[in-house]
Amino acid sequence: MNSTLSQDPKGYYAILGLAPGADLAAIKAAYRARAKKVHPDRNPTEAARLEFQRLVEAYRVLQDVLRRAEYDATGVHPLTEDGDDYPSSPFACSRCGKVTAQPRYVIFHRVKSYLVWARWSHDEGIFCRDCADVAAAKASTQTWAWGWWSPMGLVLTPLALFRNLFGGTKPRHQNARLLIRQARAFLDLEETDLARGLTEQAARFARLSVHKRQVTVLRQATQESSRRLRGRWAPWKGAVFAAQGLPLAALPVALGLLGFGLTRPWDQPVASSAGITVQAALVGDIRHVAVADLKLRQAPLEGAPVLTLLDRFTTVQILDSPDPEWAQVRTPSGVIGWVSRRGLYAGAGTRHKQDWCEANKGAKTEPGEVLMRRASGEHRLMIHNEGRFDAVVKLKTASGTTVLSYFIPAAYHLAVGSIPEGTYRMEFATGNGYSRGCGLFTKNMEAGLLPFTLTFRTLAATRTSSMMTLPEITLAPPGKDANGPQNLDIDRFVEDD
CATH class of the missing domain: 2.60.40 (Immunoglobulin-like)
Known part of the structure; x- marks a missing residue:
């Protein structure tokens, strides 16, 4: 997070070797690297033991998004995770640093492919609605650009894009804690209307008994307020919802057009009720023989002399088709004669032969x-x-x-x-x-x-x-x-x- 209010009064960032406002990924990496060096099992000195205790204390605060936000904003953190104490000032947005009346802890998802595997990563923090829109657009743009280029990426990329489209992931437990503590902060500042609105929003996230009890206490403390806080977090109210949704809506259309072009349904024969496939043959059309030993005759008559026998899948060109039963064709060797139109199927014989051979x-x-x-x-x-x-x-x-x-x-x-x-x-x-x-x-x-x-x-x-x-x-x-x-x-x- 990039809060401008962070002063690191207790040196939590310093002991990890990080600048104030470092993100969660950097905090976890720094903790693992430092803990390996000063863990009592590897370094039994008294100085290392004390440093390890400080390291654990810093990590417990900074790895929790709410405790980290409270520490960045106020320099202190609550003694218990869900206790009845609360900060003296409201939470600020982790991106712009401004106090927001309706904060949310949101996780946005990114996928980056590396040809044979894909990496799923997150962009998380406490956001105001405007900064959340920017973060969602950035994560989705990066995923569109880099997520599709591996087999696993083809599966993970649509999941990440749909989650970002609908506002990212908002964990219930963390958002219940966040809204309850934000409501307490505004109540302490005598902003009863805001505290009441935040309490009702917290109620929608509350699942644990401790959170439900705290929501009940806040409702009693703000019962004089009847004003409702207008919600800003519906996905479609965001400025970038359409920008993210239109490419996703176009994706199935593009896939459908691609499949339509590959299958070429206009080149497929039409089945008649008699079980024989017939298509109108036009002059210049390319057809292929669909039966074994089709007779090529000198004239469009059943008893006319046979010039040759055409093998199944032989490709021919229609030269004339004046009769509904007969068509004049030219064979690949240049022989011209008449064949029964019911023995010709649409298109060249190569692709149909491949399918037939595969099935037989x-x-x-x-x-x-x-x-x-x-x-x-x-x-x-x-x-x-x-x-x-x-x-x-x-x-x-x-x-x-x-x-x-x-x-x-x-x-x-x-x-x-x-x-x-x-x-x-x-x-x-x-x-x-x-x-x-x-x-x-x-x-x-x-x-x-x-x-x-x-x-x-x-x-x-x-x-x-x-x-x-x-x-x-x-x-x-x-x-x-x-x-x-x-x-x-x-x-x-x-x-x-």
């Missing part, structure tokens, strides 16, 4: 599991996956037909078998979250092509499988080495024909 992962993939087999043989292969991602390895013919496909977890070394004779190129993909429904990884996926082919054949009819050479391959990130695995288009890797 299927059963957990086991180490060395054969994901696809079109032929069998007696040959084997050793595969080393030394990376930190899982991998899928495919043996493909020169025409691009997948013969075998294996799942190799991260940091696994597996010998796979039943490989038929032939020459194969080796394609592989790495990532996390393998989806059986899509045949790809849903996270961190990369695809590569080994720069050589493998040929498997039996050298002699008399040799057994145990006598055959066991080739080895090691999976490495594609594109890192000119002589190593080369980058491969993910769509090309997924193709098995």
Whole structure:
């Protein structure tokens, strides 16, 4: 607190090594540091014992907000915490130093984030209403600026802002003591109306029996006064309530707009009563195929020749849509034809494919599991996956037909078998979250092509499988080495024909 009335007549601040008016945090820190040096257990000298007693006496007064305020204002403090003695002058505001008719002990809250953790601190004191508004605005401004930048800060910052918005925290016990003693001080100065108003305010905080008894005594002493003291502490009466409240009111609106932009509800298909999702297709719109093997026809007729079959999630552009059942589209390869509009969903297929693949992962993939087999043989292969991602390895013919496909977890070394004779190129993909429904990884996926082919054949009819050479391959990130695995288009890797 920064009271200008403090003179430190008993040397309480001096024994702690502080200037008069130091705040509670500085008082606690100074007491702990000094107590370690002069505690009788560590320093048995008589001088240290006497200093420790003085240190404890000073701390008992200065760590209590009301005793500290009385000491700063009058140079004395009451003999008992809730006794019937009272100061000869009223309390002053701890910030401006002026005597206030309606003081409050208020705690304002601040949050400061440090990326991975957040610090919750306080600004407390005995305030007049104007100084309380300034302290609330300062604490909230600092919290808005520094409180959001950690996971814990995202939780603590709104709590601190809402508490400051509604006037901070006003502890009942301390405010009952404060108002009772302020009422006694004004009664001693024959300010009966003020004493009566403060008594009624104290009654709203009083919960302990000693405080209720003191309120009853003060009511009897001020019963001649019928004037009510107009309250100034309703949160909305403060000058900065709107300034603090408007950003908080705007916060859910901003979060809602952000969520609206991220979810893009205007890009979602509309479900019909038949359970099929349909949206009006306009010329130039981007759509994606929502069914497997959608037929691209030469004309908008059910019996028209089929140009090609479009895979699920293929992105197309609408060129013409004169009929409610048909739309003319252009495929990514440039082929133009007609498709049923009921097979097209809104937007490009990439995001929808990601969601669909995530939802259709299927059963957990086991180490060395054969994901696809079109032929069998007696040959084997050793595969080393030394990376930190899982991998899928495919043996493909020169025409691009997948013969075998294996799942190799991260940091696994597996010998796979039943490989038929032939020459194969080796394609592989790495990532996390393998989806059986899509045949790809849903996270961190990369695809590569080994720069050589493998040929498997039996050298002699008399040799057994145990006598055959066991080739080895090691999976490495594609594109890192000119002589190593080369980058491969993910769509090309997924193709098995």
